Amino acid sequence: MDDIRFKITEAARMAGVSASTLRLWESQGLIEPLRSATGQRLFDQTLMDRLKTIGWLRTEKGLNPAAIREVLKDEGETAAPMETQTAPDEGDAALAIGPKIRHLRRQAGRTLQSVADETGIALSLLSSFERISQGLSLPALHALAACFGTTLAVLSGQEGGDHRQSLVRAGQWTAWPATASGVSIQPLAEGRHQMECHRFVLAPGASSEGAYLHDGEEFLHVLQGRMQIVLDGDQFFDLTAGDSFYFESTRFHAWRNLHEAETVLIWINTPATF
Known part of the structure; x- marks a missing residue:
């Protein structure tokens, strides 16, 4: 995972809440931001993942702070013997990504702690994701996929079919199993x-x-709306409908919707590493 750290206003914007909400969560013991030399709150990727989980548990599950703290408690787990596991099919798009990750982890004889250490994802968030397939950001999901030598496309069931040709009619798009709020x-x-x-x-x-x-x-092309791409943490590109953008995937990249309504775009990765 990267070591980029965000100030509280940036973290709040990316989490879809206010800075005062993050301060409230801190007072409730849900988060513990890092501190700069001058005392400013800083949020690394692990904390950003935690914000995502807290927001989902709060809005989608209706949990209060005490219940959220219980869900976020670190959970140790040893690898279960594979003979007791039912192996899910990675290509089964109907199966949520979380159980697939759990199967891959157990198949590799890995504990939650070892995977958390390698990916930089908080142990409690990883455990929660394996159960509910929610709460991890795309950067965290990329780290998980790389940890097990696969891609998000494979985990989401984007495989099979005729490799020589593929026709998808307008309006007949399928969607990956939802893991991030507001992203289809x-x-x-x-x-x-x-x-x-x-x-x-x-x-x-x-x-x-x-x-x-x-x-x-x-390569991406914006069909409608307005979005921002951030490269290497300090290069900002605002794109509107009709704009196209190319960049190398080996650069740190982040993005967000700047539009008051939906933003729709075509996004192409090559080779298949997404």
């Missing part, structure tokens, strides 16, 4: 190819919730 990723080609072509639909305020990087190159 719709494959525009089925099967394993050298390019991954997706239609992204971003709700107002939706974002990557942090920066990530991987091998390859990326």
